[in-house]
Amino acid sequence: MTDYAKLGLKAGIEIHQQLDTAEKLFCRCPTCLRDIAERTGEFHRYLRATESELGEIDRAAREEMKLVRKFCYYTYDTVCLVEHDEEPPAPMNPEALEVCLTIAKMLGMTPVEQVHTMRKLVIDGSNTSGFQRTALVALAGALPGGCRVETICLEEEAAQRVEGETFSLDRLGIPLVEITTAPCMHTPEAVQEVAAHIGMILRSTGRVKRGLGTIRQDINVSIADGARVEIKGVQELDLIAEVVRREVERQTNLLAIRDELRARGARVDHTVIDVTALFADTKSSILKKAKAVLAVRLYGFAGLVGREIQPGRRLGSEMSDYAKKCGVGGIFHTDELPAYGVTAEEVARLREFVGAGENDAVVIVAAGRERAGCAAEQVMIRAEMALSGVPEETRKMLEGGSTAYMRPLPGAARMYPETDVCAVTIDGALWESIEIPELLTDRAERFVREFGLDEGLARQVAFSERLALFEKAVAAGVRPTLAARTLLATCRELARDGVEVARVSEEEMLALLSAVEAGRAAKEAIPDLITELARTAGSAGTPEERVDAAIAKMAPAVSQADVEAIVRRIVAEREAFAREKGMGAFGPLMGVVMQELRGSVDGKVVSETLRRELQRLLS
């Protein structure tokens, strides 16, 4: 059991949540995502870092510039010149600001008097402008358990990477709130709990986007003697604790490696050695086809480059991540060789040629001469860092919860004012006009109290994306249990069976529930009716007409006389069985009758009729 208090774990989170506004943050485009097959065009741009007053380029920006990159953007009929970086931004979307203020108020924060939009340099291609527009809106909130929220910012979402250097512009500019907590969590579980709580608050507004990718958590982790590391883009809530556990493990192991390196008197040789000739006849295809194979000597590193620091990751993986920034595919190191077509004999020759002893490690990179040189340089940089411990980094999450290096933590030299957007004043009247919505947890309790839903169902409804529809249905007179079961259980089961439930509009669902409530169809017919509505989605008619048509086809109205006739016939056909089983025949016969009626009649009516007929036969 890891003692996180003893390790000095400090963690904070940044939650990025997309807002469900009608328009984007700085233009009038809709906030909808598109399929890349629907793109109407593409264009190409280059980005270059600009010089700050001190003649410095932001270190994160400089890192991105290691490769000269040409970016490609996909465009759609739902994006405009603002996303293209071809038109100045529109004023800040007041709807987005209002949602942001609502969340700030729910978190007990204090707004700034005047909101100034900034440009934050991001030159990885995800913003056509080369910066992300972001504004600090409120400060100093409280969370249960004594943790603090430091800031809430309103910013624009970046473009989605399609692959490589290609981005899709549909997502660019969707409003996003960024909520940053203090580094006030001390166990992996606490981080996950805080994230869940903030997520609940966000969803309570009813004005945030739902679904995969609409909320992302960045996690800041450090341990005593370690370093602050920011892990980007954790999408699944359930993985948060694991990511923290693994980062603590990584930092602990890096510190242990550092101590061992120091004890061994390890050092990095800064001379790069050309070993291309040694691999002229190698069986390793990567080494054979490379124009240059360069070696870096790490004295005293043997065994440590290949040591695991978190599941699936070694110190060598970290060196490889740094090298990849130069456009190489990866590295080889002597802790993992012979392998990959490199023979033991070749390794021995390599060691001899570069003068590396048993306690030393040799890293080789193979690529064009310039890239290989850049990569060798990067390996040395990362190896030097191993001697001093844990580097401050921005990392990305890998599947399972381990992480890989992305770039250095951004420096201060990356924000300056967005001069094309006017400051927005938040006066007392605006702040007071912001209404705090009911928390989803409170709403679930109210559903138990007012509607008599059981706790589990009440919570499911409150946290579901169909909450608004549920409330509409109940307001229209539909029984809460019927609405809840239909919208959650029935729809989920149908979806599992391959019915495209999402194609049934909210209005149709509402009309369907009202029809059942009014007795025009039995609740047993609901699955068939939803299936029919989904199958015929898009055809003409008002929601009510469409529902009536579905009822006529799938569950035509049956009169009480019809029901009695059908029940009487079925009982007569199975008279021997009924006489033999007595009232025990009720269950099996009920199934036969219901199948024939296909849900056109409420089960209660059928059961009463059947019971009466059976009793008459048996008496």
Add this chain to the structure above:
Amino acid sequence: MERFETGDQVRYANGGTALTGTYITERDGMAVVKLESGYNIGTSLEKLEFIERPARQQPAGAGVVVQNPDLPELAILSTGGTIASRVDYRTGAVMSQFSASDILRAIPELGDIARYRDRQIASILSENMQPALWRELARAVYDEIRAGVAGVIVTHGTDTMAYSAAAVRFMLKTPVPVVFVGSQRSADRPSSDNAMNALCSAAVAAGDLGEVAVVMHATTNDDRCAIHRATRVRKMHTSRRDAFQSIGMEPLGYVDYPSLSVTLSDEAVRRGAEEPELHDTLEERCALLHFYPGMPASVLDAFDGYRGLVISGTGLGHVATAWIPKIREMVEDGTMVVMTSQCLHGRVCDRVYNTGRDLLAAGVVEGEDMLPEAALVKLMWVLGNEPDPERARALMQTDLAGEIRRRSVL
């Protein structure tokens, strides 16, 4: 506490927390503070508390960039359009850069094309340009040509760049390229078109062209720049990179990016075709008037005493019939009235409808297919250099600098 100064360290109290930041400025009664996180916020002054006034930092890195003496020399004349800029991340201010060294630091690849000398003519927004500055600019370009530079680059705000380029073209005969360049996205942003436009303009200025041109993005992509003739170019979009277009003709050529290879059309005047000459007199009492339906003829009274008036008329070149007596009067009083079209594309022809024929009878000069702005600048130049009214009328209908096409082609 007395007033804060830019750069002061301050404590900002809000909602029970206190943060430190840098005081930037006061705007509309609010203090603007840059917090340590980099964010600016606006706050009332009473929430700020002075901490300290740090010693002023000297702006760093004003060193001279060493240039390659084996490359041809180009002159960069700046008028206020920013080709390079630098952000002060402490205060967020964006500062324009004009010296050759500053520009080379921002766009180092320029050093592979040529070596540069720089000269600042003005530092203004281009809407504040004046004919007097056009003349100063033309003289400066002429001086640089006489001093032997291989080409001239003029950096200029984009709003009125086409006027300035046309003005320089009418005043100057040049054996070397004179290239106007600007940018549609400010130079402080990573996506700015400044670097590509600057590199393309340098490639043109060091190349085979021998006339005045505007070099700007040809498309929304960072793939090539178009080379436009100074007298046929127009800013046709408020904000796009490819706002500049040649009207009534194809561009003179293109520069591919990033290869910077220049291709010129057969029509482009080649280096050395002209000897340098400067005729920098302009008659500034000239105006350009955009006609609209219902515009009262009395508007013309404002131009009494003007020597020249270009009208941007409707369609083939018309104004309301009610204007004709006043126009006749102006012409009789010695004002040259030149008709151009709001259509921009196509040729004026006042011989099709009665209004047109009446305008001709009143003494209006058909401005052929000239762009209204080019016609205005030309009228200033013609009236400044040709005292004889009849010869001046004839010059207005003669192609002097590529501003008139003899034939309209598809």
